[in-house]
Amino acid sequence: MKKSLLEVYALAVCFVTLVCFTVALGIGLYDVIQMVNPEFTITGYEFKQYQSNETFTRDWPKEKTMPSDEEITKRRLEGYRIALQVEQRDGVQSLTKVGLVMLIDIIVFLVHWRIAKRERLVTASG
Numbered sequence: 846m847k848k849s850l851l852e853v854y855a856l857a858v859c860f861v862t863l864v865c866f867t868v869a870l871g872i873g874l875y876d877v878i879q880m881v882n883p884e885f886t887i888t889g890y891e892f893k894q895y896q897s898n899e900t901f902t903r904d905w906p907k908e909k910t911m912p913s914d915e916e917i918t919k920r921r922l923e924g925y926r927i928a929l930q931v932e933q934r935d936g937v938q939s940l941t942k943v944g945l946v947m948l949i950d951i952i953v954f955l956v957h958w959r960i961a962k963r964e965r966l967v968t969a970s971g
Contacts, residue, residue, distance in 0.1 A: 849968050855961035862954040866947055873943040879936030883929040886936070895925035 848856075879886040894900055898914060901921040905911070912920070 847968065849964050852961050852964035852968065855957040855964065858957040859954050859961065862950045862957070866950040866954070869943045869946045869950065873940055873947070876936045876940035876943060880933050880940065883932035883936070887928060887932050891928050895921055895928065 875886070884892070898917045898921060901924070902911070902917060911917070
């Protein structure tokens with residue numbers, strides 16, 4: 846069964862869109878994890894930074910009067926809460942981008958799949 850150039854092109858585009866879809870799906874799954882469990886996906890540096898008052902204040906200027914331990918703890922916990930919110934927001938943004946890529950992949954795939962089917966019928970009958 847001989848394939849036309851148009852059918853080969855359409856099937857090649859379908860293959861590429863499937864590869865792109867698969868990669869986007871993997872990224873999207875990670876984004877879901879990022880949204881559901883931001884403590885798991887936050888960077889190691891950020892995670893360590895908020896684990897103790899000592900690591901939290903390590904880079905603070907030493908000549909400055911330090912706040913009380915209670916104030917440092919309050920700032921550290923608030924910073925960690927905000928860092929987790931940012932991580933979740935990054936996941937939502939990335940998942941939105943991935944969703945758009947997957948939508949475009951589906952549209953391009955379906956158009957080219959129909960072209961390949963139509964061309965296969967034309968080649969088989971002609």
